[in-house]
Amino acid sequence: MTHVPHEPATLHARHQAVLPSWLSLYYERPLELTHGEGRHVWDAEGNRYLDFFGGILTTMTAHALPEVTKAVSEQAGRILHTSTLYLSRPMVELAERIAALSGIPDARVFFTTSGTEANDTALLLATTHRRSNQILAMRNSYHGRSFSTVGITGNQSWSPTSLSPLQTLYVHGGVRSRGPYAELSDRDFIAACVADLEDMLQQTAGGVAALIAEPVQGVGGFTAPPDGLYAAFREVLARHGILWISDEVQTGWGRTGDHFWGWQAHADNGPPDLLTFAKGIGNGMSVGGVVARAEVMNSLTANSISTFGGSPVTMAAGLANLNHLLEHDLQGNARRVGGLLIERMRAVTAGLGLVREVRGRGLMIGLELVRPGTDEPSPEAASLVLEAARERGLLIGKGGQGGASLRIAPPMSLTVAEAEEGAGLLAEALRTAQGTLAGT
Missing domain, CATH: 3.90.1150.10 (Aspartate Aminotransferase, domain 1)
Incomplete structure (x- = not known):
């Protein structure tokens, strides 16, 4: 060149x-x-x-996808911004599509402007619902750059401070080919990670709020556990009433090929309690969000809004992009x-x-x-x-x-x-x- x-x-x-x-x-x-x-x-x-x-x-x-650029241009020509204080047809329509695709029963959707903000919101929902600030996270994980999300990031290259509003406990399993269980068979690897999780929960005081995990660790270098690990974890979590947050910011929308969501490789006992998404759905527009069971999503008792989350232009882009993805x-x-x-x-x-x-x-x-x-x-x-x-x-x-x-x-x-x-x-x-x- x-x-x-x-x-x-x-x-x-x-x-x-x-x-x-x-x-x-x-x-x-x-x-x-x-x-x-x-x-x-x-x-x-x-x-x-x-x-x-x-x-x-x-x-x-794709870059410059005609359907998306047209949707953005046409919506911008009508109105750029309204906020969540007003009804928004594009926001409701995209929420309906995502709720139906999520696999979560009685799903509610809250839109944000990034994956960081989506995970931050999921942590707020889980800790409020469970009345606990204890979070289980995976070693080598990454969940964003905000104060709360760097506090649950298990990759030191992306976690600049040990200060956090959360008490984070790191679990084995996100990296298959390194670490103390690397030489085990997939079945034994899962059993060892589950035993580690059980042991950790016996050492904790009070109830843990949630496990947050990427089905494939993105910033971590596209590492993943054997299929079924999070289903095995889910059995343990369910006994303790602990929520499962699947961070689908990078794995969502069919990118892994075999599944539409990364959690579906671990689907023996159903979908997660919360699912976070961002990145690809907007094809470059700032769209993120959380899907959760209504019981969890509606657990906040204070007022809340999102000034830029769910904006008419980004929702129009997301709808056009999702339609193209599914149709093709x-x-x-x-x-x-x-x-x-x-x-x-x-x-x-x-x-x-x-x-x-x-x-x-x-x-x-x-x-x-x-x-x-x-x-x-x-x-x-x-x-x-x-x-x-x-x-x-x-x-x-x-x-x-x-x-x-x-x-x-x-x-x-x-x-x-x-x-x-x-x-x-x-x-x-x-x-x-x-x-x-x-x-x-």
């Missing part, structure tokens, strides 16, 4: 002068993305990229093309000492990188691959402890040809990074 000096260098300096130092940017020369179409984006220098990260799993269907069976596409892509990635990484594991399901694929010849996670390797992929016209993400895992999550309309192209580009980037680490 040809790079020409352009405004982004100046824009980067301006960014550093007025924005927080912890607002991190990818790449040694950060990108300014100016427009997109389908599964591709362009930067300010005119370079075209195949987008395998979708703005952190948020461009769910993008869940089925994620299963088919994602299955092809993960097998292709396993094939091209075979023999590369840099890659410890290729994991995931649907269009959520993670590659854990290590220092060749060791089992030591290598954030340096991940950064090298990120740069090498960008040079070849491919955008991917990072995650995992210390940022040593690559995250692949393209728009769910990805074609077979684009999957093959991206796998080839990523293979080249991995080989380049391994050569760099080896000093060749």
Whole structure:
């Protein structure tokens, strides 16, 4: 790719002068993305990229999807904002669709502007309903950047303070291939994690409010437990009256291919008590929310509103996006093309000492990188691959402890040809990074 000096260098300096130092940017020369179409984006220098990260799993269907841009434009031409103090037809219509799709009986939906705010709201509901501030969370988890959600985040790279309004207890199970139970069979792994949960609950004073868990840990590097773990947990939780919050901010809407929601891989005893969502439903518009049983949702006794949650424009975008997703069976596409892509990635990484594991399901694929010849996670390797992929016209993400895992999550309309192209580009980037680490 040809790079020409352009405004982004100046824009980067301006960014550093007025924005927080912890607002991190990818790449040694950060990108300014100016427009997109389908599964591709362009930067300010005119370079075209195949987008395998979708703005952190948020461009769910496609860039510049005509149905969504039309819905936004038409709604903006009528009225931009009303607030939840007034009836909103788009909000009611989207809530009806999501309630029906959630699997939660007698469901109520509250809209927010982000996944962080959705999880924050779920924690408020659960702790109020249970009259307890004790929360069970998974090790290696991530649930947002607010004060309450960093307090339940089990990934130290994303939790800047130990202060919290909650008492958090961390449970085993979110990472299958590392930790004290990694060598066990799936059945024994689940049994060990359940025994750990039972033991922890015997040590707690008072009633725990809820377990919050991502069916696939997003920021954690697309790690997941064996199917059925959370169903086994649910049996224990139910005996104690503890609520289950499924954080579907990254796993929702069919991205995992096999299921519409991540919790459905653990569905032996029904849906969660609360479900949180965000990211992909708005296809870039700020939409998040909580679905909960009416008994739980209505447990707040004080007044509440949402100034921007459920805005007419974002609800119109969400409706159009959801309709497109369902009408074009993008869940089925994620299963088919994602299955092809993960097998292709396993094939091209075979023999590369840099890659410890290729994991995931649907269009959520993670590659854990290590220092060749060791089992030591290598954030340096991940950064090298990120740069090498960008040079070849491919955008991917990072995650995992210390940022040593690559995250692949393209728009769910990805074609077979684009999957093959991206796998080839990523293979080249991995080989380049391994050569760099080896000093060749």
